Amino acid sequence: MTAMTHDASDTNTVSDADAGTEFAGWIDELPDGLVVCSRDGTIREVNERLVEMSGYGAEELVGASIDVLVPTRSRDKHAPLRKGFVQGNQARPMGPGMQLSLQRKDGSEVPVEISLSPLSAGDRDGVVAIVRDVTERLRxxxxxxxxxxxxxxxxxxxxxxxxxxxxxxxxxxxxxxxxxxxxxxxxxxxxxxxxxxxxxxxxxxxxxxxxxxxxxxxxxxxxxxxxxxxxxxxxxxxxxxxxxxxxxxxxxxxxxxxxxxxxxxxxxxxxxxxxxxxxxxxxxxxxxxxxxxxxxxxxxxxxxxxxxxxxxxxxxxxxxxxxxxxxxxxxxxxxxxxxxxxxxxxxxxx
The missing domain is CATH 3.30.565.10 (Histidine kinase-like ATPase, C-terminal domain)
Structure with missing residues (x-):
């Protein structure tokens, strides 16, 4: 990820590493979980709240399939639904009217609401998902x-x-x-x-x-x-x-x-x-x-x-x-x- 600034005489380029650090900093401030996936469902980025909700470490999630967070019983249905969203390329809530769950590392489930948005960033196109724990609200x-x-x-x-x-x-x-x-x-x-x-x-x-x-x-x-x-x-x-x-x-x-x-x-x-x-x-x-x-x-x-x-x-x-x-x-x-x-x-x- 690259950011550019211009003045009359010079062009300064912020490195991908610096931009990544800045990105990680602000997403960790979010009250909800955030996960960024590639178009094929590979997890690229997660914030601290998502790590906390899932019970996985960030290093365990990055590079893994998003399906590790999908309840086992729903994984077969999830792949075609994910592909349909990528093709539609339009922000929307996931599974409106349905009770969604995130599967934790220990196999337990957390009731969640998920909002999906397409991510257009050149060769980093993919999907951003905001994941909200609704346990207390449902209670x-x-x-x-x-x-x-x-x-x-x-x-x-x-x-x-x-x-x-x-x-x-x-x-x-x-x-x-x-x-x-x-x-x-x-x-x-x-x-x-x-x-x-x-x-x-x-x-x-x-x-x-x-x-x-x-x-x-x-x-x-x-x-x-x-x-x-x-x-x-x-x-x-x-x-x-x-x-x-x-x-x-x-x-x-x-x-x-x-x-x-x-x-x-x-x-x-x-x-x-x-x-x-x-x-x-x-x-x-x-x-x-x-x-x-x-x-x-x-x-x-x-x-x-x-x-x-x-x-x-x-x-x-x-x-x-x-x-x-x-x-x-x-x-x-x-x-x-x-x-x-x-x-x-x-x-x-x-």
Whole structure:
């Protein structure tokens, strides 16, 4: 390679060796790999970045075929493609739309992008290839795609959980209350079958609520107050009036998903029992959270029948069992003036 400078009186010629040194100096500053090949694919020049990427020494690459850097599986196809580029004599990216790889000396591969340019330099005609390592970019794209897929999945899970909670669960609650209201007026054998159906609905509700929390919708179920309002609103169809609701303490944040499920099911049982047995004209629901969560359901009805206790009647038995499984308990007692007080409690995690 020769460079010429002219003035009015003299012509200075820079030697090929000096020009080669200058060329090698600036190509080694490139952030990407560079390889210069002759028209037949013999490597003439490489920069330090290409040496680093390939694992070969510069002295091993210069004079070797460019095919040493081509993955073994692709070498048979590479020769005709290289000849086609030389004949076309036009700069372009190599293999657009394809995932290209450079084969290292140890046989491993590096994902790369390659840009090709024809080199016209007299008897040194050939091809210049710029080789860019895209390992980090592909890794970042993979992480981005994974994140996007996870967000899409999370959104779909949230939608399913929302539909289950806002539609399916509420309809099941309403159906359970309607069945219990029907059981009050039904004959004893029919009433028992209805009670068994209601128990099955309770199991389905538990399973669906477990699925809702598993799907990741626990965070969006922010307001226990809203759920209590829904249950009491549905109970109005059975009672003929709306129970008052009062909460005291950090009820919203203190309860776990498991407690929440059993609490709401027990409240529904308690309100249904008032409709069935109490003959009350008003009822009150109190929730208090300290180190124990206590649910109190009060009514002004006829009081506790002598034959009724937590050991008899499906509803009371179910409430007591729910509390027991969570380490708590359930009692039913007469109020001093008139009516009944049901107390249901479970311990809260400290």
């Amino acid at each position: 970042a794209e993979s992480v981005l795609k994974t994140t996007s897929d996870l967000l899409t999945l999370a959104g779909e899970r949230e939608r399913i959980a929302r539909d289950l909670h806002d539609t399916v669960l509420q309809r099941l609650f309403g159906l359970g209350l309607e069945l219990q209201a029907t059981a009050i007026r039904a004959q004893s054998d029919v009433s028992e079958r209805i009670e068994r159906s209601v128990d099955e609905i309770d199991l389905i509700i538990r399973e669906i609520r477990t699925a809702v929390f598993t799907l990741g919708s626990a965070g969006r179920e922010g307001s226990l107050g809203q759920e209590l309002a829904t249950v009491t609103a549905q109970a109005k169809r059975v009672l003929g009036y709306s129970p008052r609701v009062r909460m005291d303490g950090p009820v919203e944040t203190a309860i776990t998903p498991e407690i929440r499920t059993e609490l709401l099911a027990s409240l529904r049982e308690a309100l249904t029992n008032i409709a069935r047995h109490a003959g009350a004209t008003e009822a009150e629901v109190e929730l208090v959270a300290t180190d124990v969560l206590t649910l109190r359901v009060l009514d002004n009805g006829r009081g506790v029948p002598t034959e009724l206790g937590t050991s008899s009647g499906n509803g009371l038995h179910n409430m007591a069992e729910r509390a027991r499984l969570l380490g708590g308990g359930c009692t039913l007692s007469p109020r001093p003036d008139r009516g009944t007080e049901l107390s249901w409690w479970v311990p809260l995690a400290q």
